[in-house]
Amino acid sequence: MADPVESPRDGASGADDGMLTAYLDGELGVAERAALEERFMREPALKVRLDLLGRGGRAFGPAYDALLAAAPSARLQGMFAELAAARGPAPMRRRPWRALAAAVVLLIAGGLIGYLASGALAPRAEPPGWRQVVAEYQGLTTSETLAAIPNNPQVLAEELTAIGGALTLDLSPDKLTLPDAALKRADLFRFKDKPLVQLAYLTADSGPISFCIIANGRPDAGRAFEVREGFNVVYWNDAGRGYMLIGKASRAALEAYAGELAPRV
Amino acid sequence: MGLLCRTAATRIRLQPVNTTLRQAIHSTMAAGIHDPVMQGIAAELPRLWRYGLVLSGNRDTAEDLVQATCVRAIERAHQFQPGTRLDRWLIAILHSIWLNEIRSRKVRQGQGLVDADAVLVFDGMKETETNILAAQVLREVQGLPEVQRETVYLVYVEGLTYREAAETLAIPIGTVMSRLAAARAKLAGLGTEAKAAASHPRQARE
DSSP states (O other): OOOOSOOOOSSTTHHHHHHHHHHHTTOSOHHHHHHHHHHHHHOHHHHHHHHHHHTTOOOHHHHHHHHHHTSOHHHHHHHHHHHHHHHSSOOSOOOGGGHHHHHHHHHHHHHHHHHHHTTOSOOOSSOOOHHHHHHHHHTTOOHHHHHTSOOOHHHHHHHHHHHHHHTTOOOOHHHHOBTTEEEEEEEEEEETTEEEEEEEEEETTTEEEEEEEEOOOOOOEEEEEEEETTEEEEEEEETTEEEEEEESSOHHHHHHHHHHHHHHO | OHHHHHHHHHTOOOOOOOTTHHHHHHHIIIIITTOHHHHHHHHHHHHHHHHHHHHHSOHHHHHHHHHHHHHHHHHTGGGSOTTSOHHHHHHHHHHHHIIIIIHHHHHHTTOOOOOHHHHOOOTTOOOOHHHHHHHHHHHHHHTSOHHHHHHHIIIIISOOOHHHHHHHHTSOHHHHHHHHHHHHHHHTTOHHHHHHHHTSTTTOOO
């Protein structure tokens, strides 16, 4: 008897059981399959055995689908986010007063990751640029996010010094003051291995505004305007750095802020 | 995406969480969200947890396994070959950690292995007919010796081919076949054959 499949050594009927199982699972090649079917004709006992093993099948997939729903997804995503972040630049400092914002972002990220996992977001034709990523992130920030952050000039100054270092920029607080807008926090990100700074302001009239700087090495470009993810954006490039102001504030207000900030930084 | 986030934000209730998470997720979104490997890993977490649960029979151990798998996958992300299956790669990592680190530690510490049957009862799961049938199948599979159980899971649940399962488990294809055959025999109620198969040294539950 030709047996092209590696024989298991399970005992008397083991080799045949393996073959029969492979037959049931559609894992045999055409020739092996034909040879086995020929044997079924000659050996009724083998066919009986096949039927018995067939009874050992179950609706395994649906049964285990239920387990996925029991997975502690939020905890797993939180754990993964921490690991992923540790891979990038170290967090500036642990700031316990950001717990509220953390909850918001955690829950949203969970939903977002689920959304991505569901395949709802097909791969884009082009990778999104930094302004797109910032705009998406801006969508997570509300007035409440920033209002929950207490004003602490000393902490802010320390953050700005550390963050400015990453972009070799002098980011002292006096250079960043804006009329009718309170600078609430500064964060250092990394986008495609380039440092990206986000300075979050809170305005009374139009909610959060972010001033972002990335060391992108691009050529100089004059000030331009666009609407992205429903936000107004004013952006320009100077001395190898990209700048953008983004928020719900009017184009004129953002242009005015840009006019103030550009010469200072 | 922005739309999705804003929509989600309107129905969120704030609750205290680990305070370091904001920074963490913040950075993930800025740094990782457009990295396909990182995105892919994030999407696989529930399935990895499920595999961890199938192997260990313990929810906490399953979480530990997922975490250890993520650590290693992130470390070795550069070794992942684009165009190959990320889920298979992650499953192989998890299996290797289970076999070489966590499982052996549990055995060494004399804890033995948890009776898997006991943990697969879902909290708050409705007792519908579908769920009762599902629970029955899970109980049956969890009652198989570990090596049969994981092979059944990889081939019949995760849909790996025999070859893929053999590579993932680092065993010959013939062993995949014999494990599945023994599992089928046992599930079909063919007691003696199942015992004979299970007594094979490669298949014995340690």
